[in-house]
Amino acid sequence: MNIERISQPFIEKFPGDFSNNPMQRNTPKVLFSTIQPAGFDKPKLIAFNEALSEEIGLGKFEDKDLDFLVGSNLPKNVRTYATAYAGHQFGNWAGQLGDGRAILAGEIVDANGKKTEIQWKGPGATPYSRHADGRAVLRSSLREYLMSEAMHHLGIPTTRALSLAFTGEDVVRDIMYSGNPQLEKGAVIIRTAESFIRFGHFELMSSQREYNTLQELADFTIENYFPEITSSEPQKYKDFFENICTRTADLMVEWFRVGFVHGVMNTDNMSVLGLTIDYGPYSMMDEYDLNFTPNTTDLPGRRYAFGKQGQISQWNLWQLANALHPLIKDEKFLEDTLNRYGTYFWEAHDTMLCKKFGFDQLLKTDEDFFTNWQGLMQELEFDYTLFFNQLERLTPESDAQEHFKDVSYGLLNDEKVTKLKDFIKKYESRLSLNSISRETSLKMMEETNPKFILRNYLLYECIEEINNGGSEMLDKLTQALKSPYQKLFPEFSAKRPSSYDDTAGCSTLSCSS
Numbered sequence: 001m002n003i004e005r006i007s008q009p010f011i012e013k014f015p016g017d018f019s020n021n022p023m024q025r026n027t028p029k030v031l032f033s034t035i036q037p038a039g040f041d042k043p044k045l046i047a048f049n050e051a052l053s054e055e056i057g058l059g060k061f062e063d064k065d066l067d068f069l070v071g072s073n074l075p076k077n078v079r080t081y082a083t084a085y086a087g088h089q090f091g092n093w094a095g096q097l098g099d100g101r102a103i104l105a106g107e108i109v110d111a112n113g114k115k116t117e118i119q120w121k122g123p124g125a126t127p128y129s130r131h132a133d134g135r136a137v138l139r140s141s142l143r144e145y146l147m148s149e150a151m152h153h154l155g156i157p158t159t160r161a162l163s164l165a166f167t168g169e170d171v172v173r174d175i176m177y178s179g180n181p182q183l184e185k186g187a188v189i190i191r192t193a194e195s196f197i198r199f200g201h202f203e204l205m206s207s208q209r210e211y212n213t214l215q216e217l218a219d220f221t222i223e224n225y226f227p228e229i230t231s232s233e234p235q236k237y238k239d240f241f242e243n244i245c246t247r248t249a250d251l252m253v254e255w256f257r258v259g260f261v262h263g264v265m266n267t268d269n270m271s272v273l274g275l276t277i278d279y280g281p282y283s284m285m286d287e288y289d290l291n292f293t294p295n296t297t298d299l300p301g302r303r304y305a306f307g308k309q310g311q312i313s314q315w316n317l318w319q320l321a322n323a324l325h326p327l328i329k330d331e332k333f334l335e336d337t338l339n340r341y342g343t344y345f346w347e348a349h350d351t352m353l354c355k356k357f358g359f360d361q362l363l364k365t366d367e368d369f370f371t372n373w374q375g376l377m378q379e380l381e382f383d384y385t386l387f388f389n390q391l392e393r394l395t396p397e398s399d400a401q402e403h404f405k406d407v408s409y410g411l412l413n414d415e416k417v418t419k420l421k422d423f424i425k426k427y428e429s430r431l432s433l434n435s436i437s438r439e440t441s442l443k444m445m446e447e448t449n450p451k452f453i454l455r456n457y458l459l460y461e462c463i464e465e466i467n468n469g470g471s472e473m474l475d476k477l478t479q480a481l482k483s484p485y486q487k488l489f490p491e492f493s494a495k496r497p498s499s500y501d502d503t504a505g506c507s508t509l510s511c512s513s
Contacts, residue, residue, distance in 0.1 A: 009107065069165045119190065157250075170185060177296075244320065264278070
């Protein structure tokens with residue numbers, strides 16, 4: 001690989017701590033600390049994303065590159081560092097946080113001038129590890145490797161996964177925080193993004209009243225990642241915030257489209273570029289439930305439940321607005337922008353639902369239709385993805401109960417079947433208002449509704465197989481996630497088996513990784 005092409009413009013631009021001191025501590029007034037990965041003597045490759053490596057300019061992988069994939073024996077040009085940021089966690093100010101389990105190698109620029117940051121996750125402790133070891137285990141690393149790629153191929157903005165490797169070490173983790181720690185296989189993932197800059201980077205500098213660095217960070221981010229912003233200050237900071245709001249709303253709509261639940265939408269887990277970032281206790285939704293949260297740490301409040309993600313993203317943007325206020329200095333603008341956010345989000349959300357149902361445009365009556373549909377989905381315990389797959393195949397001759405029997409996680413009694421039939425009549429009536437052909441409508445549905453989603457039970461089975469030395473499931477899932485709008489493997493397009501209903505890692509997860 002072209003490791004010699006990696007550079008570190010971030011640490012050349014901003015104030016940092018260059019001591020390489022791994023002691024966990026506060027690092028006031030700086031945006032990063034240089035730190036060396038722990039280094040691992042016996043790495044073993046699990047997966048490598050050749051297409052992504054070529055795309056970003058790293059080129060082909062050779063056996064000699066294995067050390068780099070786990071952060072060992074690095075060349076001199078790779079000056080590694082962890083960034084400092086702050087954030088609100090579960091609605092409360094947490095102060096300084098930072099890359100506690102992530103270390104950056106820097107960035108690489110491809111032949112077309114596109115920049116990509118390269119970051120290890122799980123290579124060892126940093127000053128921001130907060131009493132943890134900075135390691136990661138196979139379980140969490142594989143989940144991030146596969147899910148970030150699945151989201152990319154679904155067409156959703158996300159960080160990417162370059163590689164996954166065993167470290168050769170065992171790591172102690174208590175998967176459900178139940179007082180029963182176990183040894184698990186250690187692993188390191190390399191993830192990439194145009195930038196890993198988060199809401200929390202701006203929150204940290206603003207909270208410390210480091211306004212010059214705050215402005216420099218905003219200028220750097222605009223110059224490098226927001227080419228559409230051409231205005232001068234102070235207007236460019238307003239344009240910057242508006243752009244982040246739009247990107248965030250669009251991302252939330254995409255999550256709703258495919259049934260993705262992030263699980264831990266703290267402000268430090270929000271990308272200013274509108275990327276899905278930090279794949280922890282996430283889940284793709286099985287049975288439709290607006291109140292579903294996969295994160296056991298989010299119980300019982302369910303702050304980050306599926307149906308609340310739009311609302312929480314707006315709350316997070318309020319915190320970013322407070323952080324950027326020293327640059328924007330216009331309370332009314334910030335308030336008006338955030339008040340418009342809800343209108344923009346819900347219109348985009350309902351327009352997205354129209355595409356899922358095959359409607360050519362959003363009508364005033366659709367709000368009631370969607371509300372009734374949501375109630376039906378929850379009452380009948382329908383699988384979110386499979387419902388729309390079956391809806392595409394619905395014909396006037398279809399028997400409602402027979403057609404949707406394999407979509408429900410419950411029992412369809414006579415009363416529920418009657419409600420389903422009533423809904424189908426309303427749906428057919430609404431379809432009749434389209435000005436497009438049924439063929440065009442179906443094409444829109446097929447392009448909007450995935451046939452394959454990376455369900456937690458599939459990930460669980462894959463993790464178990466790799467732990468036992470196999471790789472067939474990994475190979476099949478890797479193929480399937482590259483073509484999510486096709487049924488390459490029909491066995492994956494099915495409900496979660498009931499045997500996994502109460503299995504840790506299949507229905508609910510913790511933040512343990």
